[in-house]
Amino acid sequence: NAGVTQTPKFQVLKTGQSMTLQCAQDMNHEYMSWYRQDPGMGLRLIHYSVGAGITDQGEVPNGYNVSRSTTEDFPLRLLSAAPSQTSVYFCASIDTGTDKMNTEAFFGQGTRLTVV
Protein backbone atom coordinates (compact mmCIF):
# COMPACT_ATOMS: atom_id res chain seq x y z
CA ASN A 1 0.00 0.00 0.00
CA ALA A 2 1.18 3.50 -0.81
CA GLY A 3 -0.67 5.09 2.13
CA VAL A 4 -1.37 8.81 1.65
CA THR A 5 0.16 10.40 -1.44
CA GLN A 6 0.39 14.14 -1.94
CA THR A 7 1.35 15.92 -5.13
CA PRO A 8 3.19 18.09 -5.87
CA LYS A 9 5.90 18.09 -3.19
CA PHE A 10 6.94 21.68 -3.97
CA GLN A 11 5.14 24.53 -5.74
CA VAL A 12 5.74 28.22 -6.33
CA LEU A 13 2.76 30.36 -7.33
CA LYS A 14 2.30 33.98 -8.21
CA THR A 15 -0.29 35.99 -6.31
CA GLY A 16 -3.70 35.48 -7.86
CA GLN A 17 -2.92 32.17 -9.53
CA SER A 18 -5.01 29.11 -8.82
CA MET A 19 -3.94 25.55 -8.25
CA THR A 20 -5.07 22.24 -6.82
CA LEU A 21 -3.14 20.21 -4.29
CA GLN A 22 -3.80 16.52 -4.76
CA CYS A 23 -4.26 13.93 -2.03
CA ALA A 24 -4.97 10.26 -2.57
CA GLN A 25 -5.18 7.32 -0.17
CA ASP A 26 -5.46 3.61 -0.96
CA MET A 27 -6.62 2.37 2.44
CA ASN A 28 -10.36 2.88 1.87
CA HIS A 29 -10.53 5.35 4.75
CA GLU A 30 -13.72 7.33 5.09
CA TYR A 31 -12.24 10.35 6.87
CA MET A 32 -9.78 12.67 5.13
CA SER A 33 -8.52 16.10 6.07
CA TRP A 34 -6.21 18.94 5.10
CA TYR A 35 -3.90 20.85 7.44
CA ARG A 36 -1.53 23.74 7.01
CA GLN A 37 1.59 24.33 9.04
CA ASP A 38 3.33 27.67 9.25
CA PRO A 39 6.92 28.00 10.52
CA GLY A 40 7.22 27.21 14.22
CA MET A 41 3.53 26.39 14.52
CA GLY A 42 1.44 23.30 14.98
CA LEU A 43 -0.88 21.95 12.29
CA ARG A 44 -4.17 23.79 11.74
CA LEU A 45 -7.18 22.07 10.23
CA ILE A 46 -8.42 23.59 6.96
CA HIS A 47 -11.19 21.27 5.72
CA TYR A 48 -12.23 17.71 6.34
CA SER A 49 -14.50 15.06 4.89
CA VAL A 50 -16.27 12.21 6.67
CA GLY A 51 -17.01 10.39 3.43
CA ALA A 52 -17.59 10.77 -0.30
CA GLY A 53 -19.87 13.72 -1.03
CA ILE A 54 -19.52 15.24 2.45
CA THR A 55 -17.12 18.04 3.40
CA ASP A 56 -16.92 20.54 6.24
CA GLN A 57 -14.82 23.46 7.40
CA GLY A 58 -12.04 23.25 9.93
CA GLU A 59 -10.25 26.00 11.86
CA VAL A 60 -8.87 28.02 8.91
CA PRO A 61 -11.04 27.39 5.79
CA ASN A 62 -10.96 30.83 4.16
CA GLY A 63 -9.33 30.90 0.72
CA TYR A 64 -9.62 27.14 0.19
CA ASN A 65 -12.19 24.86 -1.43
CA VAL A 66 -12.50 21.08 -1.28
CA SER A 67 -14.61 18.35 -2.79
CA ARG A 68 -14.84 14.60 -2.23
CA SER A 69 -16.23 12.80 -5.24
CA THR A 70 -14.53 9.49 -4.44
CA THR A 71 -13.35 7.78 -1.26
CA GLU A 72 -9.75 7.81 -2.49
CA ASP A 73 -9.26 11.46 -3.45
CA PHE A 74 -9.57 14.73 -1.54
CA PRO A 75 -8.16 17.67 -3.54
CA LEU A 76 -7.58 21.11 -2.03
CA ARG A 77 -8.12 24.11 -4.30
CA LEU A 78 -6.66 27.58 -3.97
CA LEU A 79 -8.77 29.81 -6.21
CA SER A 80 -6.66 32.96 -5.95
CA ALA A 81 -3.38 32.42 -4.13
CA ALA A 82 -2.16 34.99 -1.61
CA PRO A 83 1.24 35.30 0.11
CA SER A 84 -0.49 34.48 3.41
CA GLN A 85 -1.12 30.99 2.02
CA THR A 86 2.60 30.26 1.89
CA SER A 87 2.83 27.19 4.09
CA VAL A 88 3.35 23.45 4.22
CA TYR A 89 0.17 21.50 3.56
CA PHE A 90 -0.51 18.04 4.93
CA CYS A 91 -3.25 15.62 4.01
CA ALA A 92 -4.37 12.90 6.42
CA SER A 93 -6.75 9.96 6.39
CA ILE A 94 -8.23 7.84 9.19
CA ASP A 95 -10.31 4.69 9.25
CA THR A 96 -13.53 5.75 10.98
CA GLY A 97 -15.78 2.99 9.67
CA THR A 98 -18.37 1.72 12.14
CA ASP A 99 -17.61 4.73 14.36
CA LYS A 100 -14.09 3.60 15.15
CA MET A 101 -12.21 5.74 17.64
CA ASN A 102 -9.34 3.35 18.08
CA THR A 103 -7.44 3.99 14.86
CA GLU A 104 -4.39 6.02 13.88
CA ALA A 105 -4.22 8.79 11.29
CA PHE A 106 -1.90 8.48 8.31
CA PHE A 107 -0.29 11.64 6.96
CA GLY A 108 1.19 12.46 3.61
CA GLN A 109 4.69 13.92 3.34
CA GLY A 110 3.46 17.41 2.65
CA THR A 111 3.33 20.00 -0.13
CA ARG A 112 5.56 23.02 0.35
CA LEU A 113 3.81 26.00 -1.24
CA THR A 114 5.31 29.44 -1.74
CA VAL A 115 3.18 32.32 -3.03
CA VAL A 116 5.16 35.29 -4.32
Place this chain on the structure above:
Amino acid sequence: DAKTTQPPSMDCAEGRAANLPCNHSTISGNEYVYWYRQIHSQGPQYIIHGLKNNETNEMASLIITEDRKSSTLILPHATLRDTAVYYCIVRIYNQGGKLIFGQGTELSVKP
Protein backbone atom coordinates in the same frame (compact mmCIF):
# COMPACT_ATOMS: atom_id res chain seq x y z
CA ASP B 1 -13.20 20.59 22.29
CA ALA B 2 -10.95 19.01 24.87
CA LYS B 3 -7.70 20.95 24.82
CA THR B 4 -4.23 19.81 25.73
CA THR B 5 -1.36 21.66 27.37
CA GLN B 6 2.27 20.67 26.85
CA PRO B 7 5.58 22.30 27.76
CA PRO B 8 7.04 24.03 24.69
CA SER B 9 10.44 22.35 24.92
CA MET B 10 12.41 19.70 26.78
CA ASP B 11 15.93 18.29 26.72
CA CYS B 12 16.96 14.70 27.29
CA ALA B 13 20.34 12.98 27.39
CA GLU B 14 20.89 10.24 24.84
CA GLY B 15 20.18 6.80 26.33
CA ARG B 16 18.04 8.17 29.13
CA ALA B 17 14.28 8.01 29.37
CA ALA B 18 12.36 10.97 27.98
CA ASN B 19 9.15 11.74 29.88
CA LEU B 20 6.82 14.10 28.04
CA PRO B 21 3.83 15.39 30.04
CA CYS B 22 0.43 16.45 28.77
CA ASN B 23 -2.56 17.95 30.57
CA HIS B 24 -6.08 17.32 29.25
CA SER B 25 -8.30 18.23 32.18
CA THR B 26 -11.50 18.59 30.11
CA ILE B 27 -11.31 15.18 28.47
CA SER B 28 -14.54 13.20 28.30
CA GLY B 29 -14.89 9.58 29.35
CA ASN B 30 -14.96 8.15 25.84
CA GLU B 31 -12.23 10.26 24.26
CA TYR B 32 -8.84 8.81 23.44
CA VAL B 33 -5.45 10.40 24.02
CA TYR B 34 -3.19 10.17 20.97
CA TRP B 35 0.49 11.00 20.58
CA TYR B 36 2.16 11.91 17.30
CA ARG B 37 5.59 13.25 16.49
CA GLN B 38 6.96 15.31 13.64
CA ILE B 39 10.58 15.13 12.56
CA HIS B 40 12.08 17.90 10.44
CA SER B 41 8.70 19.10 9.08
CA GLN B 42 7.86 15.66 7.69
CA GLY B 43 4.31 14.38 7.97
CA PRO B 44 3.33 13.59 11.58
CA GLN B 45 3.98 10.02 12.67
CA TYR B 46 1.70 8.05 14.97
CA ILE B 47 3.30 6.87 18.22
CA ILE B 48 0.68 5.49 20.60
CA HIS B 49 -2.82 6.05 21.95
CA GLY B 50 -4.87 5.08 25.00
CA LEU B 51 -8.23 5.45 26.69
CA LYS B 52 -7.88 4.54 30.36
CA ASN B 53 -5.18 1.93 30.80
CA ASN B 54 -1.46 2.37 30.37
CA GLU B 55 -0.24 1.28 26.97
CA THR B 56 3.11 0.12 25.59
CA ASN B 57 4.32 -0.60 22.09
CA GLU B 58 7.68 -0.90 20.37
CA MET B 59 8.14 2.87 20.30
CA ALA B 60 6.93 4.14 23.64
CA SER B 61 4.79 3.81 26.75
CA LEU B 62 1.77 5.89 27.63
CA ILE B 63 0.84 6.46 31.25
CA ILE B 64 -2.64 7.91 31.86
CA THR B 65 -3.59 9.10 35.34
CA GLU B 66 -6.56 7.49 37.04
CA ASP B 67 -8.67 10.65 36.66
CA ARG B 68 -7.57 10.84 32.99
CA LYS B 69 -6.76 14.53 33.32
CA SER B 70 -3.14 14.09 32.33
CA SER B 71 -0.80 11.63 30.66
CA THR B 72 2.90 11.05 30.10
CA LEU B 73 4.62 9.69 27.02
CA ILE B 74 7.76 7.77 27.85
CA LEU B 75 10.53 7.05 25.38
CA PRO B 76 12.53 4.53 27.41
CA HIS B 77 15.95 4.97 25.81
CA ALA B 78 16.00 8.19 23.80
CA THR B 79 18.27 8.40 20.77
CA LEU B 80 19.33 11.38 18.67
CA ARG B 81 16.74 10.28 16.08
CA ASP B 82 13.99 10.92 18.63
CA THR B 83 14.62 14.66 18.39
CA ALA B 84 11.26 15.94 17.16
CA VAL B 85 8.12 17.87 18.06
CA TYR B 86 5.72 15.68 20.03
CA TYR B 87 1.99 16.35 19.92
CA CYS B 88 -0.55 15.17 22.48
CA ILE B 89 -4.08 15.16 21.03
CA VAL B 90 -7.50 14.30 22.40
CA ARG B 91 -9.61 12.62 19.75
CA ILE B 92 -13.13 14.02 19.90
CA TYR B 93 -15.73 11.25 20.19
CA ASN B 94 -18.56 12.63 18.09
CA GLN B 95 -16.33 14.11 15.42
CA GLY B 96 -14.88 10.99 13.88
CA GLY B 97 -11.30 11.44 12.83
CA LYS B 98 -10.97 15.11 13.71
CA LEU B 99 -7.58 15.83 15.29
CA ILE B 100 -6.84 19.29 16.65
CA PHE B 101 -3.12 19.92 17.11
CA GLY B 102 -1.67 22.19 19.76
CA GLN B 103 1.85 23.60 19.78
CA GLY B 104 3.48 20.39 20.94
CA THR B 105 6.72 19.82 22.84
CA GLU B 106 10.02 20.20 21.03
CA LEU B 107 12.21 17.41 22.40
CA SER B 108 15.97 17.75 21.92
CA VAL B 109 17.98 14.62 22.61
CA LYS B 110 21.59 15.55 23.30
CA PRO B 111 24.71 13.33 23.19
